[in-house]
Amino acid sequence: MKVLITGAGGFVGQLLAETLLNEEHSVTLVDIFEPPVPRKASAHKQNATCIKADLYSDAKSVLSADLDTIFIFHGIMSAGSEADFDLGYRVNLHSTLNLLEAIRSTCPGVRVVYASSTAIYGQPLPAMPSEATVPTPGSSYGAQKTMIEYAINDYTRKGHINGFALRFPTISVRPGQPTQAASSWMSGIIREPLQGRESVLPCDDDFKAWLCSPRTLIANLRHALTLERGCMPAHIRQVNLPGITADVRGMLKALEEVGGREALGLVKREKPTKEIAEMLDSWPIQFDISKALGLGFKQDDSFKQAVEDFAASLKE
Template identity: 40%
Template sequence: MKIIVTGGAGFLGSRVIRALLAQGGGKDGVPAFDGIVSVDLAPCPVEDARVTSVTGDIADAAFARRVVGPDTVGIYHLAAVLSGGSEQDFDLAMRVNVDGTRALLEAARATGRAPRFVFTSSLAVFGGEMPEVVPEAMALMPASTYGSQKAIGELLVNDYSRKGFIDGRVCRLPTISVRPGKPNSAASSFASGIIREPLAGEPSNCPVPLETRMWLSSPDAAVANLIHAIAVDGARIGTWRTLNLPGICVTVAEMLASLERIGGAGPRSLVSHELEPRIMDIVCSWPGDFDVSRPLALGFTRDTDFDAVVRQYKDEFVR
């Protein structure tokens, strides 16, 4: 029995794979499995005999059906062209984010066993005027190509679940901070950069107003919630399979204050503040706080505060 992880070579995907291996299948609701298949454009960095790395294009329906077979008990669909990249290359983003999702859903449907299907969505599905705290039933009004494509994916996963083709779970991830490594093409990449680079002694720029509210999750909390997402009984989620995963609401100014408290005045002085309209147009259209009472009642968790997030990153990655 296999679990498929698209985007398995990436930062989040490889962490999900490691967490699944550490927990093991058949425990705490996680489907029993004897192997994990990483699907990406690059080989998976996780070295384990239980992990098979497959490279290819998920938008290729024939490739998707070769990867997803009758022995597939679960699928994590993490692969995507991110927000900044989607704005720059509409056609590529449509192919990966929409056609790829549909091809994967059809491959799952063809197994005839309704595998559990975890689809990672985004705050980018929201836009327009919003209340201070966004309710779970808030209408979607994406203000970006990426948000529109994620909204399409959400509807597809819900309808394939309604039809019994899959057992779907849509997880709208908070912005993940602090990510180690290098910046990516996400418009929200600065949310890690303004912490990560200064702690490494390098300059970074904050491209949005300091009062901008961010809905954030540490990598550890995000991975724990994704593992819980495949474990929780679908009947408990209900007919509408979309969840706003818990995060914490922090302004950019508060993030920088955490940086100074944990890292000192030196790192804080390395952060400049030059507004970038391209980033602001995307990020400032996102909500900054959510009602997550239902996900919390289902057993999902969140970080305590941003100081703890920065401290966790500093202790693990700063030498």
């Protein structure tokens, strides 16, 4: 299979590229900088092509007619796009629309898997929002994701692509450095303390979030490669990926159970800015995921398993 990943220098792009390369697929990695070949896939680096490109101005240059699947992961994260209105729209909306247009003329009908977000939802919401719930985003990031979702629907309806808009939960525990996401602390309060570093917690113990582990996310992205075009109506391609609801109290308990009281003591409380607090409070914390489960997507067993996965990766 020949696969292209945009935003391939980021965490999810690197993890998916590693998985696909180790399965001996041909993978093109694209980002605004030249993305690296994942270290754990170096044995298959001959199957990787790494491209530096600005998709806003030069989307067509990264495409080829023989592509089987395109994963669209590039973007400015939630807090980043809220802080810089122009940049958020340039990257999250306009560059993606330019890419879809380039796909339409270069490799029509190709499978496109778009990384959307539960940030497309905003208050007020029912207790269990589903794909039938009307998006009312409370942030520029959510608005940009919503607009691309509708474009994915329409391009699929017209036969230009075989699109899937997967709404990611917050992914935790992410390795690497903190990001511009408003949810970055949900990984940080685990990742940093398990490495002997302090981390900031901007929420009370009863704050709840909708989370998914990296391992389960990658399994679900791999599953998206197997979905038949007719598994959903051509004009309704959104799927709320499965997550689990975890509160801060439970996250900290998992940290202590895996890393001990010393790790727990490295978590420091801090009040968020008004803008970040409003954004976090606007996100739903539980979803009707019957559609995703019916399509064969999987759910984590517990948040503690994600913490254990990260701790094990540090030993590797």
